Amino acid sequence: MNEKELRALVERMVAELAGQAPTPQVKGADYHPTQPEGTNTGCLDDISEIDLRQQYLVPNPRNGAAFQDLKRKTPARIGVGRAGARYKTITMLRVRADHAAAQDSVFSHVDEAFVDQNGWVFCQTLCADKDEYLTRPDRGRRFDEQNQQIIKNTFGVSPKVALVVGDGLSSAAIEANAPDCMEAIRAGLEGYGIQPGKVLFVKYCRVGASDHIGELTGAEVVCMLVGERPGLVTAESMSAYVTYKPYLGIPESKRTVISNIHRQGTTAVEAGAHVAELIKTMLEKKASGIDLKL
Amino acid sequence: MAEELLSVGIDIGTSTTQLVISRLTLENRANPFSVPRISIAKREVCYRSGIHFTPLRSDTVIDAEGVRAIVAEEYEKSGFSREDVSTGAVIITGETARKENAREVLRALSAFAGDFVVATAGPDLESILAARGAGADEYARENHCKVLHFDIGGGTSNLSLYDRGELAATGCLNVGGRLIKLERESGAVTYVSPVLRRLGERGWCPVPAVGERVGPEELAPVVQIMVEALEQAALLRPGTDRLEHFKTEGTRWEPVQAPVLSFSGGVADCIYDPQGDWRAYGDIGVLLGRAIRDSAAFRSVRLRRGAETIRATVVGAGSHSTDLSGSTIFYRGVEFPLKNLPILKLTEEEERGSAADLEGALRAKLGWFADEGGLTQTALALRGSKNPEYRRVKELAQGVCRGLEPLCQEGFFPVLVVEADMAKVLGQAMAPLLEGPLLCLDGVGVDNGDYIDVGAPIANGAVLPVVIKTLVFNKG
């Protein structure tokens, strides 16, 4: 070990003892070490911003332009080249980054302040934490006495429609899409002469919670926006489950589902307009899911 | 759930008149758990008329009554009634496209072509339809290459360049098989088009005069110069003098080289199936076809025969003129079809403005239309945004509603054509702000100078058939 390395080591030890060593912080806060090393103040580009449909890493392709035409038609990670029979560093890191975003969107929570800001009424299923939520789907579909009362107070007796936002498997999906989508739904319903009422937010929510809400309130239509299980292409995909007169034990086939609501899929506002019209149709035809012939 | 749509194409050209009826098959390509995404899955021709000589009252004036009789007869033969047909296009092309005369022809056809059928002319659209009818666009897309397509008819040659899937350029030259006509028996010249007469005036080559009896040798120099113009257009011959001479007014064709050239139009048949009798059609089409086939320059690239040749334009008009709107749209109280709506498009910057800015920009532009001879039912085109917040949608709705007030006061109603997928939410946001009819559709890109036709809703009311009439193709 030369003198320079030794000094660096000592410096690091001292820093650790003094509690100054950089420690990774929680997601959401930009991470800055307290003492930037040297004078290098540059910053690397965000690899998650690389457009994967444009990224083409095959060296000397025989007919690269033709392949890129096809590649643009798919979000699949192709044209990635290789390092031996393994992946290139950049694509490996990107998969890890996208997986990190997906996992964080599952295991993080929708901020309660965010719920308040949107004027949604907060409630929670029987699940006490994420772990229970993930392993006990049955408990993500029911409410205790106290939360049942909140639900009844929010929607009143036999409303035409009960609008619900559930965190589901992606908090990120809700934060990215639910407010705009809900606004579009509400405006659309008003345009059709249907009073939208208040919006309920459900923490640790499974789709089946719609059914308990239906039983508690006698709502004619329950419309639930819920975060989808994230994929690597996007962690922000949301679904709308709309059910006519749901009850405990209603078959899944009686729900109408609009999935794939996100920036690159159906946009939040356009999906909201579509859902508003769907609710109107359901009220007219008194049916949803396979019973609703569109 | 496959739904079908019948579409008619009628092509009234300088020399021939044809009709096809095509079947367009609609399909919902979205999975059952998302918003529908309906598109045209298949376009197939189910009836082809015979090829009729265009009935003329003089060299350039179409006999409208004669055309009507042809169309009536062909409908009869096809077995389809005119009520079955819900969309399509009538194209009047080439030298015959005279405005007053065209209008008369369309009036004569209105009973047959149905309410939905649009009429149009214009070399850019014709180039596009011919190339699509001949499958040049598809070839370019599937083989990932550039294809330069020539549709060589009686009076004109329509050029279009497809770069892989995309249309890159269109143009039109006064090169065609019937620029000189002759008596089939004697070989006596009966007609020489002005553009060829000017060749003689410029001293480029001897040009036969009307009444003169000519053989292939006498015609060869004229035909050769026409071929040279095509070669220059394809950058296979140096210079642009020939090309410039034959360009039609308004064409801005830049010579461009493509690895694949494809041909359609009546003359294309003479390239691939040379007629023994050069006078078979009483014109120089056979000679022109032979000269193209024998051109050393053209032989240096890959030549492809169009999937359609003489019928390319009419198949294009029948099968490829109609597209579909996006599948989430908004309409209220609209009486379809809407025909020939001129497009008013804001600049990108104007579109980004606040509600008040939008209102101002719209009122200013509507003022121009008003000055040009009064307001008409106009369609407002917007680019829209990829993933707008609801707040922005509301702002857009307010600005547009207020800005279009002058139009509404004249008894017209708002028609919005948006490129990005946001028509339904925009329509719902606008609906409470005004009374009466309202139409918002998306998934359609148009430009100032275009016209749009919108047919009645199909596929359970989810989508609208639209025909965009591109009068000037302006890439970029």
Add this chain to the structure above:
Amino acid sequence: MILKTKLLGHVYEFKSVKDVLAKANEEKSGDRLAGIAAENAEERVAAKVVVANLTLADLRNHPAVPYEEDEVTRIIQDDVNEKIYGEIKGWTVAELREWLLDEKNDGAAIRRISRGLTAEMIAAVAKLMSNMDLIYAAKKITVTAHCNTTIGEPGTLSCRLQPNHPTDDPDGIMASLLEGLTYGAGDAVLGLNPVDDSVESVRRVLDRFQEIKKRWSIPTQICVLAHVTTQMEAVRQGAPCDLIFQSIAGSQKGNEAFGLDGKLIEEARQLALREGTAQGPNVMYFETGQGSELSSEAHHGADQVVMEARCYGFAKRFQPFLVNTVVGFIGPEYLYNSKQVIRAGLEDHFMGKLTGIPMGCDACYTNHMKADQNDIEDLAVLLTTAGCNYFMGIPHGDDVMLNYQTTGFHETAALREMFGLTAIAPFQRWLEDMGFVRDNKLTELAGDASILLA
């Protein structure tokens, strides 16, 4: 039959064979969700002790679902070779375990014994195996099958090319397909999970696959994994189809939830043999996965390992070419984390091979499970050691349609290189002729799908 034992000073008594089998399972969140798991580690071991002392006859006589009630039970029981069963019915499960591990008993001997076993016996012995036991025993068992080519030969590792696309875009599918071929994926099957389960859509994709297969003379099989009835209709309409696919379950009720029974599967098989494009005789492809019965409330109180073994017994009746467990797809309520997924993957492969079916594995995970790419790479290495027939091949392991991660094209290529394995022989020759593989390594052409566009 003894269902009671003392362990570490406590007495443990179990209600039934089904109960003790469930409690003998390695920990699985699905068994806990079903309310049948062992309370704690000691109870689990006590259950294993009891299972070790059950005889094979005890297990045969106590199927998870009664013979009279369940078609899957009937198929498994009716297919038992009574003579072989007669030789071994007095063995305890512990004896069966040691017999399987004994170096004197080779693959052929195991394949023979296998014909006297039922799913409950196979599941029971798996519960007494450690992870390495599962690998060690499975490694001995070779199960081959022939469709157009022969899968499962020693020295080979195959790959299903899975070119899924979120909207079934034909060009998008083609891009993934062609790229996979250049990495050596696709010798097991070119198999798409379609978004659109319509006959037209299935036909369209099959036609496209057939075109590619013919154009480049690729020795492999093609399949579109729609519902079995959709594929049957496509075949009747003349679509090219080598393999008919279906997801299956370990009980009649579970199969009903998938819209099938044994009669329908046999009908599909006969149709594929009569009107399909494959040489055969093996023309079926099945997928399974621990927990799927519970998710359709069709588990009859049995644990997910037993139900999984029953899937294989059902599958065997129809002489499949491919069977794989989609091991991490179902979610954390059934398999909580990577540890449980890896365990399940090893169990499923072992049980499939012991049943006598040509077993592969979709080594995968979803994003709401505590697992990542490292974990399924681990599983793939372990299963390759165990002689697994095939894995999935997806661009960079990311399925953009089903939204889960599995093994990528690169994984099969790396495993083949590391373990000295090849693709199925004719496919390997094709790879060498095309110049994608040389000396069992990828060449500079591998990964350049544009070669196949020329």
